[in-house]
Amino acid sequence: MREAILRALERSRADYTEIRVEREWRTEVAYRKENLENLEASSELGGIVRCLVGGGWGIAVFNSLENLERRVEDAFRIAKAVSAKAPERAALAPTRPVQDEVRVTLKKDPRSIPLKQKQELLRRYNELMLKHSGKIVSTTARYTDSFKEVTYANSEGTFIVDERPDVTLLLSATAREDEKNIQTGSESLGWFAGFEAAENQEEHALKAAQRAIELLGAKPVTAGVYTVILDQDLAGVFIHEAFGHLCEADFLFKNPRLQEILKIGRPFGIPELNVVDDGYLEGLRGNSKYDDEGTPRQKVYLIKNGVLNSFLHSRQTAAKMGTQPTGNARAVNYQFEPIVRMRNTYIEPGSATFEQMLKDIDYGIYACGSFGGQTMLEQFTFEAKYAYEIVRGQLGELLRDVVLTGNVFETLKNIEMIGNDLVIKGTSGGCGKDGQFPLPVTTGGPHIRVRHVTIGGKAS
Numbered sequence: 100m101r102e103a104i105l106r107a108l109e110r111s112r113a114d115y116t117e118i119r120v121e122r123e124w125r126t127e128v129a130y131r132k133e134n135l136e137n138l139e140a141s142s143e144l145g146g147i148v149r150c151l152v153g154g155g156w157g158i159a160v161f162n163s164l165e166n167l168e169r170r171v172e173d174a175f176r177i178a179k180a181v182s183a184k185a186p187e188r189a190a191l192a193p194t195r196p197v198q199d200e201v202r203v204t205l206k207k208d209p210r211s212i213p214l215k216q217k218q219e220l221l222r223r224y225n226e227l228m229l230k231h232s233g234k235i236v237s238t239t240a241r242y243t244d245s246f247k248e249v250t251y252a253n254s255e256g257t258f259i260v261d262e263r264p265d266v267t268l269l270l271s272a273t274a275r276e277d278e279k280n281i282q283t284g285s286e287s288l289g290w291f292a293g294f295e296a297a298e299n300q301e302e303h304a305l306k307a308a309q310r311a312i313e314l315l316g317a318k319p320v321t322a323g324v325y326t327v328i329l330d331q332d333l334a335g336v337f338i339h340e341a342f343g344h345l346c347e348a349d350f351l352f353k354n355p356r357l358q359e360i361l362k363i364g365r366p367f368g369i370p371e372l373n374v375v376d377d378g379y380l381e382g383l384r385g386n387s388k389y390d391d392e393g394t395p396r397q398k399v400y401l402i403k404n405g406v407l408n409s410f411l412h413s414r415q416t417a418a419k420m421g422t423q424p425t426g427n428a429r430a431v432n433y434q435f436e437p438i439v440r441m442r443n444t445y446i447e448p449g450s451a452t453f454e455q456m457l458k459d460i461d462y463g464i465y466a467c468g469s470f471g472g473q474t475m476l477e478q479f480t481f482e483a484k485y486a487y488e489i490v491r492g493q494l495g496e497l498l499r500d501v502v503l504t505g506n507v508f509e510t511l512k513n514i515e516m517i518g519n520d521l522v523i524k525g526t527s528g529g530c531g532k533d534g535q536f537p538l539p540v541t542t543g544g545p546h547i548r549v550r551h552v553t554i555g556g557k558a559s
Contacts, residue, residue, distance in 0.1 A: 192423060376442060
């Protein structure tokens with residue numbers, strides 16, 4: 100493969116050429132209630148060529164290494180045609196050529212584990228949820244694994260071979276009291292690891308089922324404006340979805356309003372607030388030493404000491420803004436060109452304990468986990484998995500139907516305490532952008548306390 104790639108690069112007529120080849124092995128097992136819904140194993144080889152000619156891009160996708168030079172020529176011809184009509188000329192910020200092999204050592208390589216063994220593990224988790232209570236009426240259990248060998252090379256001298264394992268587990272249980280009261284509990288997990296990561300997760304199956312049962316007796320939240328404490332999970336999802344995407348430079352270019360708001364050096368929170376997109380944290384889902392342009396990953400402070408500090412860049416956006424690439428060009432697979440994406444996005448820990456956060460709240464909300472949400476530029480809506488009342492500095496009754504809404508910039512300014520208990524985790528899902536989904540990411544944070552949060556729910 101190496102010789103074929105180098106030969107194709109050498110003979111390219113483009114100003115710049117890159118080739119990314121992915122060899123992937125993957126399996127999936129899924130149960131719905133007691134039924135085995137999916138059991139599959141597959142492998143695939145594919146790749147993509149990108150050529151830059153006169154500021155225009157050309158792309159060719161392939162599934163065989165045969166005729167690779169012809170695919171490069173195809174991309175060259177497309178780029179040449181595009182450059183003749185392109186309203187704006189693309190350019191790339193300079194990076195140093197890299198020669199590297201990134202190999203992983205796994206306790207249990209998922210490729211060596213029989214599919215039957217994976218099925219049996221998931222069946223056991225699913226059965227634990229189903230048998231937890233007679234009120235559990237449905238379950239969803241899904242296991243996936245993937246092992247990618249990504250070979251990336253470009254005409255500037257970079258050649259990288261990068262192994263990327265990925266294992267996920269989704270455990271969800273639905274409980275019913277009556278026709279109107281139906282509740283769901285779920286646990287979503289993901290790792291940059293082998294099959295061993297998915298083993299011994301019985302406690303998460305039981306936790307999902309038990310939460311569904313407990314939510315049957317929870318009272319709906321009363322809509323209002325509260326001081327809210329976000330747990331580590333929800334804090335991480337909030338900072339990724341509501342703020343992190345705004346700091347992706349290619350997204351910023353498309354939004355003149357955001358360009359006016361997001362000025363480097365502008366205060367966005369208390370001095371203790373630090374928001375990071377960390378390039379490489381070993382063992383966390385979706386990590387690799389290099390992005391899909393061969394640029395080494397970096398640790399980038401989006402907010403540092405409460406002040407907007409940086410954006411996330413590919414080589415193209417970095418050239419456009421006159422700065423350095425941050426290693427954030429990622430593609431969900433070989434069928435797509437890389438775009439600016441996050442990796443490990445989190446709020447750094449502060450100094451407060453959870454007890455200190457609770458202490459002087461007369462009545463508030465402790466919101467935990469996330470069922471997802473929506474963002475529209477700076478406006479956000481997130482649904483917590485569950486919540487608790489905070490009454491005179493103590494946790495009170497369990498709450499459900501908790502929906503948080505607001506403006507991300509106002510919410511950042513309203514953060515008044517940051518916990519000392521950072522947790523960063525991967526989930527079984529992924530991040531979506533511009534049709535590329537699901538891209539593995541990790542999110543996290545400590546507990547954070549925010550004043551003046553609008554909570555939607557049952558009208559008072």
